[in-house]
Every structure is written in C-alpha cells, then in structure tokens.
Amino acid sequence: MSAATTTPRFSIGVSLKMYFTHSRTIEWATAIGETARRHPAVRTGLVDLFVVPTFPALVPVRDALGGAPVRLGAQDLASEDVGAFTGEVSGVELAEIGCTLAEIGHAERRRLFHEDDAVIAAKTAAALRNGITPLLCVGELEQAPPAVAALEVAVQIEAALTASAAAGLTGPLLIAYEPVWAIGAPEPAAPEHIRGVVAELDRHLASLPAHAGSRVVYGGSAGPGLLTALDGEVAGLFLGRFAHDPAAVEAILDEALALGPVTS
Numbered sequence: 434m435s436a437a438t439t440t441p442r443f444s445i446g447v448s449l450k451m452y453f454t455h456s457r458t459i460e461w462a463t464a465i466g467e468t469a470r471r472h473p474a475v476r477t478g479l480v481d482l483f484v485v486p487t488f489p490a491l492v493p494v495r496d497a498l499g500g501a502p503v504r505l506g507a508q509d510l511a512s513e514d515v516g517a518f519t520g521e522v523s524g525v526e527l528a529e530i531g532c533t534l535a536e537i538g539h540a541e542r543r544r545l546f547h548e549d550d551a552v553i554a555a556k557t558a559a560a561l562r563n564g565i566t567p568l569l570c571v572g573e574l575e576q577a578p579p580a581v582a583a584l585e586v587a588v589q590i591e592a593a594l595t596a597s598a599a600a601g602l603t604g605p606l607l608i609a610y611e612p613v614w615a616i617g618a619p620e621p622a623a624p625e626h627i628r629g630v631v632a633e634l635d636r637h638l639a640s641l642p643a644h645a646g647s648r649v650v651y652g653g654s655a656g657p658g659l660l661t662a663l664d665g666e667v668a669g670l671f672l673g674r675f676a677h678d679p680a681a682v683e684a685i686l687d688e689a690l691a692l693g694p695v696t697s
C-alpha cells in the first residue's frame with residue numbers, strides 16, 4: 434500500500450438527515466468504520482471520508498467508528514457560542530466532541546426552517562471561529578444552464594461569507610453543491626451539468642484567498658456510479674439516501690480507488 438497522500442483527492446461524506454433510528458445509526462456507523470479501516474482509498478488518504486449524523490448520535494457514532502479515519506460532522510450549529518439559546522448546539526461544544534465539519538445552509542433548512550442568508554452567514558462565521566470547516570450547502574433553485582446556475586450559486590457563497598469577512602475569519606470551506614431540484618430526486622443532475630457548475634465554482638473559490646484550500650463536492654441524489662461518471666473532475670460527493678446501505682459507500686470508495694490520485 435502506498436503512503437498516505439497529503440491532500441485527499443476526494444472528499445466523500447454522508448448526511449443521515451433524520452432517516453435512521455439511533456440503533457440503526459450506530460449499526461451503520463460501525464459498518465462504515467470497519468470499511469474505512471480496511472479500504473485502501475481511505476487508508477492511503479486518497480479519500481477524506483466523513484459522516485454527518487444527528488446531534489444525539491454524534492458522540493456514539495464517534496465511538497462506534499472506533500478510531501477509524503472518518504471525520505465527524507454536525508448537521509447544523511448555532512450562530513452563537515454560549516448563552517440562553519434553548520435547543521441550539523454551539524460550535525464550541527461540537528469542536529469539543531470532535532466535530533471537524535458543520536453543515537450550514539442546507540436547502541431543507543432554508544425551506545422548512547426559514548434560514549436565510551443572514552443566518553447562514555452567522556453560522557458560517559461561528560464554524561470558522563471555532564475551527565470547524567463549514568460544509569456549506571448551495572445550489573440553484575430551478576434547472577438552468579451551468580453558467581447561469583453557477584452565477585446563482587456564487588451569489589449564495591458570497592452571501593454566506595459576509596459575516597466571516599467582517600470578522601476577519603479565514604479558513605477552507607467544503608462546498609456541497611446541491612441543485613435544489615436534484616435533492617430527494619430519483620437521479621442526480623447530469624454529469625455534464627455538475628462538471629460545468631463545479632468548474633465555475635472552483636474558479637470562484639480560487640479568487641478567495643481567505644478561503645484557500647476550499648473544495649466543491651456534489652450532492653443531490655448522488656450514489657454509486659456518479660464519481661466514475663464525473664471522471665474525477667469533481668472533488669467528491671455528499672450523499673444522502675443512496676448511502677444508507679454501507680455497501681454503497683464501499684462501492685463509491687472502490688470507484689475513487691479506480692480513479693486514483695491526481696497524476697499531473
């Protein structure tokens with residue numbers, strides 16, 4: 434087995450949203466930990482694998498992973514760090530229990546919980562302030578050509594960074610590009626659409642020195658076969674339903690291994 438690469442070529446993560454019971458979450462995480470410990474794509478550092486369970490499952494999942502090289506992410510975080518905010522969970526506490534990622538701005542939180550650009554910007558700043566990588570979810574609302582979609586998404590990214598910029602906060606972002614119309618759908622967006630938007634977003638991120646090291650992964654009905662279809666031109670996937678079977682995660686890791694490290 435080759436030595437671990439310094440920068441993983443792919444980031445591959447799964448949000449469990451609110452689909453599983455606690456016991457099923459732990460069974461799933463145990464299986465993912467077992468896969469991660471032995472799979473060469475993870476062991477060599479080719480893939481940065483992360484899981485995003487519900488809040489009460491974070492510590493049990495961390496323990497079920499049993500030291501496997503899998504990062505832990507939260508599905509949300511508070512915009513404040515301490516105080517009378519019933520029901521909220523701070524970035525301080527998330528960092529303390531080992532979360533290195535926090536999901537921010539998911540379309541479901543915008544649509545169902547009325548999170549707006551200001552909330553998302555405050556949460557992005559809270560993550561950066563606490564040394565947590567924002568897993569910033571962005572995506573166009575309606576189907577549009579890649580250049581048009583990328584413009585809409587770039588505006589969302591800029592809006593999410595306003596509070597961080599004002600506070601002088603820096604750090605890499607993990608952008609989950611999720612076309613809203615492709616979330617919860619039977620199929621992901623077409624590979625050529627994904628490649629087109631992600632290429633534009635990569636160019637946009639390259640113009641943000643405060644967030645050097647950022648990368649874009651694709652989410653929205655992603656599953657086995659998509660990484661291969663994207664031909665290595667996208668830096669990873671953010672999965673939902675189609676990673677509920679641990680065998681699907683293993684299949685995607687196999688695809689990453691077949692694509693291999695960047696050769697140039």
Ligand SMILES: O=C[C@H](O)COP(=O)(O)O
Pocket residue numbers: 448611615616617618652653654655671672673674675
């Ligand atoms: O957080 C994950 C995304 O929203 C994708 O979910 P999905 O693959 O079930 O559509």
